Amino acid sequence: MVREAIAVLLDNKTLVQDNFPAGSEVADQVIPANITPGHSKRLDWYEVRPKDAIDALGDINFDYSQKITLAYERGPKEGLTSYQSLASQIQQTLISYGFNVQLKPLYSGDYKKAMAEGTEMMFIGMLQPQYLDGAAFYELAFEREAQMFGNTYPEIVSLLQQTQAESSDRLRQDAFDKLNQKFKDLVPFVPIGHFSESSYVRSGNANALANAYYENYEDISNLAHTIQILDMDRPLSLWPADETDWNTFRVTRLLYDNLVETSFGSNEIKPALADSWSSNSNATEWTFMLRYNIQFSNGAALDSNDVVASFVALWDASSPNHTGRTGEFKFFRQLFGGFINEK
Template identity: 35%
Template sequence: MNLQEWAAFLPRVRAGEEALYFLGWSEDFPDATNWYDVFLMGSSPSFGAPFPEIMEQIKIGATTADVKVRQEAYDKVNKLVDELVPTIVIANGATSLAFQKNIGNVVVGPYNENFTEMTSESGTIIFSQDGEPVSLMCLDETDGSSFRACLQIFDTLYEFKYGTADLQPAAAEKCEANTDGTEWTCTMRKGVKFSNGAALDANDVVASFGMGWDMKDVNRKGNTGVFQYFKDFFGPKSLNEE
């Protein structure tokens, strides 16, 4: 057995440098596309070369809002994965956390914990998790240990309501889609400021996406520099990637 430190192990797996490995995955949002797109659309070689017949069905499921069409596509994906993809599912995880009895107002859900609302006698909460955050350059990380810390210091456009899988506005006041769900218009929450007092506006959101998505963006200075999630969701290649 070759034990590796988390921050070194994940990039090696995503780069296809580990022929056989043990790894878990928890989805970022409750939809089939977040399981299939991430690993089987060619954004990383962690499962080897992508299979065109699988990619075709994933694309159908990910680009339509028709429930019947999506179900048919993902049913085909399930069968093809069993036949072609070299992976063995060992177990399905569940969310479970333990707190001392002096910690109050605890709400735990499938995607987050309400640390900002919890109470303690000292006013301080000490939390132990399975690993240290790899970095706080959150757009360039893929592990839950980093994301747990990032959720305490950064806002997303939408967030999960504590204890549920329901979405609610966060940095955005609202987001509205066109008829087929291919374009979204978001209205930013007013009065949001950075830690230095500068006002947040839509240009800052665009700049954040540009940094993660565009290989030639002047602000693209992350941890690994891969920004893997942008490749997973919008790829398989980043913008301007050779």
């Protein structure tokens, strides 16, 4: 009830307009409008209705004197100038309705620790999907890092698993519609806005495109035949399997190829090493057909054994190639649950 009341009091349109980069989308659901299956066309977020919210809080004898802390991570963040301005605006809005809200800025290490332990009363955070699918917008918050919200939401997890189990777009959208409605009913958190990272390219560079994660460096051309890239950080390593840093991936994706990849300029999945693929009826078994005559940089031919060896290096903890910078293989563990032959 309290979270729903706060959702009704906050004007997301103003918050996005004042704090998000140009072109951002006001969130009416967890999933952005351009992700299908996923976003529900006939479901809107709560309207701003202060009187209804105050009346509802009065019905449950809400204690306005209790201190509510609003935590956020200090410093500039990708997409937003800072969380501080957004937090201050939310604080002032709630104070104007009688709430006792105090800001709690945390340094990065303390913020991450608090999120891991689920100790914060209220907090501002950013969820970045790890792949372009509606389920990815829920997985991080309710499966992989659910502890940040303290309590679990079994109804949401159950509906999320239904979206993951279906291969039909129509049936998946039906499941997403139920999931999005359940999220609105329970209000585990208040979605404010969606934004995409921006890439800037000098006018002398041709053919530049970007998707949700990367730029197409390999296709960019100019008269100098040289591309200079300014990124936030240098790569942490050149072996992407045990990394979670997108700046690292921007470089390593030029060194390694995938079976499939995300298109530039759209959300479509397109062929890479595989030119076609198919699954069984419940999407638990997939078959990829490799392109003909693919060669490594040393001239050796690629075949299915090389693909298997690559997966073994990731999946089999007993493999001598199962090594990395941290040894955690965090993304793989989150996506697939764990490893085989793990001690």
